[in-house]
Amino acid sequence: MASIDVKEISFRYIAQWVIEDLSFRVKGGEFWGIIGPNGSGKTTLLKILSGLIKPQRGRVLIDGDELRRMKRPDIAKKVAVVPQETQISFPFTSLEVVLMGRSPYLGRLQFEGRDDFEVTERAMRLTDTLQFSRRPVSELSGGERQRIFIARALAQEPEIILLDEPTSNLDISHQVEFYDLISRLNREKNLTILTVSHDINLASEYCQKIILLSGGRIFKMGSPREVVAEESIRQVYGSRVLVDENPVTKSPRITLLRKEPSYNGTPEAQVK
Amino acid sequence: MIVSPRKIITVCCLFFCLLLGVILASLSLGAAKIGLPQVLRILIHHAVYFDSPLGPEGLIIISVRLPRILLAGLVGAALAVAGCSFQALLRNPLADPYILGVSSGSALGAVLAILVGFSATSFGMPLASFCGAMITVMLVFHVGKVGRSLHTNTLLLAGVIISSFFSAIIMFVISVVQNEDLSKIVFWLMGDFSSSSYHFILIILPYIVGGIGAIYFNARGLNLILMGEETAVQLGSDVERLKKMAYIFASLITAAGVSVCGLIGFVGLIIPHSVRMLLGPDHRLLIPASTLVGACFLIGSDTIARTIAAPTELPVGAVTATFGAPFFIYLLKRRKV
Numbered sequence: 001m002a003s004i005d006v007k008e009i010s011f012r013y014i015a016q017w018v019i020e021d022l023s024f025r026v027k028g029g030e031f032w033g034i035i036g037p038n039g040s041g042k043t044t045l046l047k048i049l050s051g052l053i054k055p056q057r058g059r060v061l062i063d064g065d066e067l068r069r070m071k072r073p074d075i076a077k078k079v080a081v082v083p084q085e086t087q088i089s090f091p092f093t094s095l096e097v098v099l100m101g102r103s104p105y106l107g108r109l110q111f112e113g114r115d116d117f118e119v120t121e122r123a124m125r126l127t128d129t130l131q132f133s134r135r136p137v138s139e140l141s142g143g144e145r146q147r148i149f150i151a152r153a154l155a156q157e158p159e160i161i162l163l164d165e166p167t168s169n170l171d172i173s174h175q176v177e178f179y180d181l182i183s184r185l186n187r188e189k190n191l192t193i194l195t196v197s198h199d200i201n202l203a204s205e206y207c208q209k210i211i212l213l214s215g216g217r218i219f220k221m222g223s224p225r226e227v228v229a230e231e232s233i234r235q236v237y238g239s240r241v242l243v244d245e246n247p248v249t250k251s252p253r254i255t256l257l258r259k260e261p262s263y264n265g266t267p268e269a270q271v272k
Numbered sequence: 273m274i275v276s277p278r279k280i281i282t283v284c285c286l287f288f289c290l291l292l293g294v295i296l297a298s299l300s301l302g303a304a305k306i307g308l309p310q311v312l313r314i315l316i317h318h319a320v321y322f323d324s325p326l327g328p329e330g331l332i333i334i335s336v337r338l339p340r341i342l343l344a345g346l347v348g349a350a351l352a353v354a355g356c357s358f359q360a361l362l363r364n365p366l367a368d369p370y371i372l373g374v375s376s377g378s379a380l381g382a383v384l385a386i387l388v389g390f391s392a393t394s395f396g397m398p399l400a401s402f403c404g405a406m407i408t409v410m411l412v413f414h415v416g417k418v419g420r421s422l423h424t425n426t427l428l429l430a431g432v433i434i435s436s437f438f439s440a441i442i443m444f445v446i447s448v449v450q451n452e453d454l455s456k457i458v459f460w461l462m463g464d465f466s467s468s469s470y471h472f473i474l475i476i477l478p479y480i481v482g483g484i485g486a487i488y489f490n491a492r493g494l495n496l497i498l499m500g501e502e503t504a505v506q507l508g509s510d511v512e513r514l515k516k517m518a519y520i521f522a523s524l525i526t527a528a529g530v531s532v533c534g535l536i537g538f539v540g541l542i543i544p545h546s547v548r549m550l551l552g553p554d555h556r557l558l559i560p561a562s563t564l565v566g567a568c569f570l571i572g573s574d575t576i577a578r579t580i581a582a583p584t585e586l587p588v589g590a591v592t593a594t595f596g597a598p599f600f601i602y603l604l605k606r607r608k609v
Contacts, residue, residue: 050506076508083503089365090498090553095274100496104508108489111277111556156507 001028002159009058033203036213080153101155143174352566355540372431377408405527462587463536538596
């Protein structure tokens with residue numbers, strides 16, 4: 001169970017700070033969500049945590065080790081990333097793609113051995129992808145392909161999985177299926193999960209803690225109940241929402257309200 | 273399905289046998305009909321008694337056809353592997369070894385060599401075109417670099433622009449200068465193995481063998497790059513180093529090949545493609561298989577070029593284009609690349 005410690009990090013591409021003075025601590029085995037409007041720094045934060053870019057100020061500790069000092073393959077053994085929907089224009093089969101998750105463990109000219117195949121098979125069984133291991137990833141549906149990417153992440157045998165808007169191209173049934181799977185991995189394998197999401201309802205349903213980012217800073221951080229509130233959402237997103245409770249799971253639920261009054265004149269929409 | 277050392281060795285042995293077959297067939301074909309048994313007898317005799325004088329048929333086999341075949345094989349292998357690397361580097365299955373301007377740089381070098389009379393010596397044109405190619409490579413590399421990282425889109429743009437700039441200079445030179453030697457450039461632009469010699473083979477061999485070796489050494493990294501650059505980093509590879517490596521070595525072997533025989537199109541495009549369709553996209557198998565198939569293909573094409581309209585010789589580039597262009601259109605239409 002690996003923890004993530006973020007200590008006063010700031011990052012900028014050119015002049016403007018995209019991430020400014022951010023600090024938080026994710027304990028091993030926790031399931032966190034990051035929400036916030038476009039340009040609030042969510043994806044940049046995820047890139048920093050996977051070692052893709054280095055913050056100009058501050059430090060990130062993965063399980064107590066300074067990320068900046070870790071070698072790439074060593075980071076890949078601890079932290080795996082499930083990307084957004086990606087196009088792969090070469091005909092790799094699903095099994096080949098999942099096997100690539102083993103590359104941090106392999107030497108330059110070394111081939112996958114028996115235990116690499118075992119790890120890969122287990123990852124594919126967990127994600128229910130074994131049946132299309134011989135099919136090219138490019139021919140899979142969006143939902144199937146995202147499961148292949150989880151399988152690849154699992155093949156890295158990581159302790160932390162970072163997800164970057166993983167369900168943005170999936171229909172509702174696949175979104176739920178996807179997060180059910182992630183949540184099961186979180187419980188059963190004690191994986192630390194950090195997911196960036198545009199869908200506040202999904203985040204509040206599945207995450208134990210949520211960070212609400214605004215302009216590269218933490219606007220609010222805490223349990224879904226603390227963060228997902230009408231006032232905070234209005235201040236950060238600039239849009240009015242209604243927050244009530246999911247009648248089944250009791251987690252907070254937002255309802256979007258249109259800004260122009262609707263023609264059928266629902267009273268909520270006309271409240272000033 | 274999954275690449276293993278055993279599969280690589282099996283496939284390579286098969287293609288190596290094919291290559292030997294193509295070489296023998298090509299040795300026996302030509303203006304002077306020399307049967308296969310006779311070819312084998314001459315080869316064995318020459319291998320055993322290296323210094324003994326050659327008969328007329330021996331001379332044709334050993335001094336004329338064999339160097340030409342070996343050179344075509346070497347160039348074919350180089351172009352095919354360069355194609356594999358450029359396609360991985362640009363994550364575009366339709367990229368070819370000339371896409372980043374190596375061709376125009378070497379053509380400019382060759383034109384300038386003719387202009388200053390440097391082409392009178394047998395090494396003049398190859399040397400000049402190699403230098404032209406390497407200067408272009410460096411130029412494109414520096415334009416394509418953003419900060420310390422290599423930006424593939426910028427690289428592509430830089431290649432296209434520098435390439436058309438050089439083509440403009442070539443056009444300018446050809447139209448302004450009245451030089452009879454410039455007709456040589458027409459042959460050069462379509463590829464020509466007629467001036468092959470063992471010297472050329474020995475000179476380009478280290479570049480091509482070293483370059484292919486360096487690219488093969490990074491074969492798994494090239495697989496990862498096809499998953500996207502960020503993903504490749506997150507899977508533990510040093511993508512910046514990998515991209516520079518792929519660019520430099522693929523350009524180097526292209527330049528080495530082009531310098532001795534001129535521009536031969538389509539090899540670097542269709543060989544990686546066909547091999548990928550046959551054996552899958554894993555570079556650990558794709559690179560060695562393309563090396564051998566590329567060699568077979570170019571030896572075959574050159575054999576056709578020198579025999580089909582004998583005694584007239586066709587430029588070998590015309591032959592590869594005759595096969596290559598329809599195949600390319602087929603690939604585009606099929607859209608399963």
